């Protein structure tokens with residue numbers, strides 16, 4: 001028997017290592033998740049020959065090396081590498097274009113609207129898919145609106161940026177200090193808010209109203225922080241005050257899946273999975289409290305419907321004995 005292909009597995013253990021490799025009917029080397037490696041001769045613990053595996057007649061035995069799944073931590077490192085690399089050129093363009101945007105389009109900054117979209121798309125494309133639902137509910141590109149969504153992960157803004165809308169995010173003031181991304185947020189005219197500082201909150205609402213009245217759109221995560229357990233938190237009223245006082249619509253959005261890909265507190269991992277972004281019908285009104293409750297209920301209902309769908313899909317995908 002030839003040792004045709006040697007495999008080294010520094011990250012995760014592929015399924016085909018769970019089987020026995022044998023020669024002339026003799027047990028040589030096998031691995032199980034529960035028992036670890038068992039050796040009965042000199043074969044190295046990290047070496048398995050594919051020619052040996054191919055002849056075992058077990059379904060998994062012919063799995064190709066392409067099925068090796070990198071670990072979430074490794075995917076995390078690749079994700080950050082990708083987003084930094086993809087950001088170099090867009091960041092340069094932003095810096096060059098900034099003075100022109102300030103002169104010709106200081107509020108909407110539509111001038112470099114495409115840049116965040118391209119950057120976000122390139123950053124996430126190798127790692128997860130996005131399913132968009134309700135695109136028809138998006139108001140026209142140049143119609144000002146207040147966008148709100150649930151918040152589960154620091155990667156939430158990537159799917160949102162792929163919509164190619166020039167909304168200004170309202171962000172924690174410390175986020176603006178992050179190299180690259182924070183500076184880009186500052187250049188793009190996004191709005192910092194200092195936690196537990198009522199003056200900063202009022203100033204942010206004032207700035208948002210100014211932007212909206214000048215034709216720009218703003219984006220709030222009205223929970224104000226990421227959900228740690230996937231449950232939707234209470235909504236703060238700032239976003240809805242802006243909409244009620246300026247008369248622009250609120251566009252609620254539900255983000256599903258980001259919390260599983262990069263959970264809050266686990267920013268070093270990128271799990272596999274997919275993201276769904278649902279854009280709901282605009283809601284309008286002059287009572288911020290009603291808008292707040294309505295938007296939260298829409299998102300809450302959607303989260304529970306989607307969770308139920310996922311559960312049903314999981315149950316029906318399980319093999320059953322007839």
Ligand SMILES: CCCCCCCCCCCCCCCC(=O)OC[C@@H](O)COP(=O)(O)O
Nearest residue numbers: 087090091116119157169171172175184225226
């Ligand atoms: C490099 C060129 C790229 C140009 C595009 C840059 C656009 C970046 C948009 C980023 C938007 C970020 C919005 C942040 C909102 C925010 O600040 O949410 C707070 C949470 O997360 C953290 O709160 P917590 O869960 O309490 O830690």
